[in-house]
Amino acid sequence: MSQDAFHTHRNLLFSLAHDILGSAGDAEDVVQETWVRWHGVDRDRVDNPRACLVRIVTRLALDERDRLHHEYTGPWLPEPASGPARDPAEDVARAQTIAYGLMVVLETLSPLERAAFILHEAFGFPHTEIARILDRSPAAVRQLTHRARAHVQARRPRFGTQRAAAQAAAERFLDAALGGSIPHLMEVLAPDVTLRTDGGGRTRAALRPVTGSDRVSRLRARVAPVDAEVTVRWSTEDGPPTAAVFADGRPYAVLVAVVGEDGNRVSEVYGILNPDKLTRLTV
Template identity: 45%
Template structure:
């Protein structure tokens, strides 16, 4: 296989490789690095013996992602406040739930092996044999890991039945109420036990523990319209709708920079049950770039 042909094969699978790595890592920057390392290994490999380039490349990027995830887990254990995935702008994924902030948070509670197996099996429909080759485990151990991961995810992340139109409607109403400081309208939209997760990473001031309860969460958001946030006065802050991780969300900007993203988890009855707010500037680069990912 010539260099040009090898590059063409890799480019055909690049979106898949990033999609796998991002779901395993929850970080766009780390996923990009994993894909780049996969390219280096692919370009220097003996490709004459590769019968299935897709499976071969998936194996490389999975191993690269797993190595990074194991190293990242040690850093996340001492992270300041809740750790949330790095948000990305997306172009209508076929399975948006699999890349949503809520799903990635659940995947964070799996072991690295279980996470990789779940992603390859449940999201991308790789066979147990293909996954076994990718993660260097027996097929039986992969089946067991897949069973554990599926049960864990099902227990913690039931699929909500809110339609796309309902998600957009509730999101628009929520942000109109939040930016307008309308506590009563917010209370109508929030589930009584709604949970707000804020990720500032110790870089900006955010809640260091989950904020629980409609009244407290409503007050927190209502203050956005009346108080300075991250050094940006309300008059200097703008908010625009965007598709973030496959779901309707909002990007907040001020003083020429992205200062936060917010996505909502919405129940079938149109209530907001969870809110994910990422404000750590180290995690906003992918959104600030304006690039949209096909995942």
């Protein structure tokens, strides 16, 4: 058995752990623990090192995800990554990448649905192999990936006209939110809109999802930056419209706006406000 199997697949392991956890630092910890576990494996009994390593890192990442979410204050949303100061493992080209907006959307899935979707859609693992990784039947894995795919497709603008309409609605929402205009926010929010904010106990944010256009508009108007020069950078990635917001040149928030089927109103909003998760953002 090659002693280099771990290093051969290290970038895959990091990317997989990162997509499950949504945090580069925690993903790196899981990869290091995978290295320790790999050294305890009887390699003469392993006929597929890659599959074995993926099984180890996936299960460790799911366990770590459960621990992190249990200990976290309020909703957990993935950590955005941008700018030059990134972990070297993040700079390795991947066959496919889950756009940040879609990673945020995946947070509303169960951990197993999220893992199955990532393994199948982003990394191309077949259902039979995912079944062994997750210790589930192939039929159960197909159900997991089907539910996850339907959830994502309902929130991803897939055609040029859909993307343009969604972007326009998201920009109207952000302009109203940053302007603190409750009437304008009400116009662009769906009546049953849901807002999830990740403040991590470090800044003002709702500790539970907020539902309803009236409640969401009032909360967004209260947390908009005041007396600051605001800069907005929109993402060009696939997925729901995503904006990085800077106040006086400093990272303030990342907002993901999911637009409803009518293409005119925002039905879901995700806001990352925890300053510890915004340190890698650059204007």
